[in-house]
Amino acid sequence: MNFCSNCGTRVVLKVPEGDFLPRHVCGHCGTIHYQNPKIVVGSVPEYQGRILICKRGIEPRLGYWTIPAGFMENDETVQAGAAREAREEALIDVEIGSLLLVANVTHAHQVHIFFRSRMRTPDFGVTHESTEVMLVDEKDIPWGDLAFPSTEFALRRFVEDRAAGVERHHVAEMPRRF
Amino acid sequence: MNFCSNCGTRVVLKVPEGDFLPRHVCGHCGTIHYQNPKIVVGSVPEYQGRILICKRGIEPRLGYWTIPAGFMENDETVQAGAAREAREEALIDVEIGSLLLVANVTHAHQVHIFFRSRMRTPDFGVTHESTEVMLVDEKDIPWGDLAFPSTEFALRRFVEDRAAGVERHHVAEMPRRF
Numbered sequence: 001m002n003f004c005s006n007c008g009t010r011v012v013l014k015v016p017e018g019d020f021l022p023r024h025v026c027g028h029c030g031t032i033h034y035q036n037p038k039i040v041v042g043s044v045p046e047y048q049g050r051i052l053i054c055k056r057g058i059e060p061r062l063g064y065w066t067i068p069a070g071f072m073e074n075d076e077t078v079q080a081g082a083a084r085e086a087r088e089e090a091l092i093d094v095e096i097g098s099l100l101l102v103a104n105v106t107h108a109h110q111v112h113i114f115f116r117s118r119m120r121t122p123d124f125g126v127t128h129e130s131t132e133v134m135l136v137d138e139k140d141i142p143w144g145d146l147a148f149p150s151t152e153f154a155l156r157r158f159v160e161d162r163a164a165g166v167e168r169h170h171v172a173e174m175p176r177r178f
Numbered sequence: 179m180n181f182c183s184n185c186g187t188r189v190v191l192k193v194p195e196g197d198f199l200p201r202h203v204c205g206h207c208g209t210i211h212y213q214n215p216k217i218v219v220g221s222v223p224e225y226q227g228r229i230l231i232c233k234r235g236i237e238p239r240l241g242y243w244t245i246p247a248g249f250m251e252n253d254e255t256v257q258a259g260a261a262r263e264a265r266e267e268a269l270i271d272v273e274i275g276s277l278l279l280v281a282n283v284t285h286a287h288q289v290h291i292f293f294r295s296r297m298r299t300p301d302f303g304v305t306h307e308s309t310e311v312m313l314v315d316e317k318d319i320p321w322g323d324l325a326f327p328s329t330e331f332a333l334r335r336f337v338e339d340r341a342a343g344v345e346r347h348h349v350a351e352m353p354r355r356f
Binding site for chain 2: 001002003004005006007008010011018020021024033034035036037038039071072073074075076077078079088099102104106109111113128169171173
């Protein structure tokens with residue numbers, strides 16, 4: 001950040017009075033520009049026991065497999081965002097279920113909030129974000145070709161919990177990379 | 179948002195190619211300035227059965243009672259943020275416990291993530307953010323003078339769950355105001 005988004009003046013990095021961290025502050029209009037973690041919302045979609053996964057058509061991790069997830073937008077709930085991402089990335093219509101994972105992805109300044117979801121119909125399709133979309137049996141999940149640590153963590157807990165007949169939630173910290 | 183924080187040029191509001199929402203876009207350097215919900219982290223601190231609450235010394239809702247909570251910072255986990263807010267607002271040292279609440283505060287572009295927490299010592303004190311801090315019995319919670327809907331929701335679920343001997347998590351949408 002170099003300039004004030006309010007008045008266009010160059011910002012300076014300093015600790016505002018009463019604060020404890022350096023912030024980008026505008027010396028002209030006084031605006032303090034806070035930078036905070038972003039929320040990624042998503043779900044593990046299920047249809048009659050099979051799990052939907054998407055091959056990423058965009059960077060980062062182009063070509064690796066993931067669950068439908070993306071940045072939460074203003075004016076939506078976490079569940080609505082997770083359902084929107086499922087539509088956008090795999091053209092699926094899901095009912096969002098129980099909370100599966102709150103993942104600290106600290107190095108990326110992100111918190112991932114993932115749910116279980118149920119596909120209302122078996123329809124799905126590719127999009128500009130996903131070059132392939134598949135409904136797979138648990139044994140066919142491409143564990144070695146998953147996109148992100150939170151993808152693997154969510155899928156592992158999903159299948160473990162399902163095998164145990166429970167719908168637990170997990171709060172965990174993700175490593176920087178596999 | 180009026181100016182590009184990268185290069186200082188005036189931004190325009192338009193839907194970028196491949197996107198579905200209008201964003202502030204810089205016509206000069208091409209930066210797209212996304213605006214996303216912020217995370218508020220906090221906890222319901224407990225010491226030997228009593229609950230710690232703080233009287234807000236700052237706006238919004240100055241003079242009303244709340245639990246220690248505030249905006250999550252980059253480079254911390256949700257639990258570390260919740261513990262930091264407890265230190266900053268009430269000078270308490272807490273161990274963060276189970277997840278209590280994920281609250282959609284959609285109108286404010288916020289998601290509140292609250293935990294149960296255990297005070298390691300009975301020590302607490304006022305700060306510039308809290309004009310009073312109290313350890314209260316459940317029956318003495320000032321229900322009519324709480325700061326935010328998420329404060330009340332978290333405290334109600336906390337006491338209900340404790341009475342039931344369980345530590346559930348809740349995902350809920352908050353109304354705009356009481």
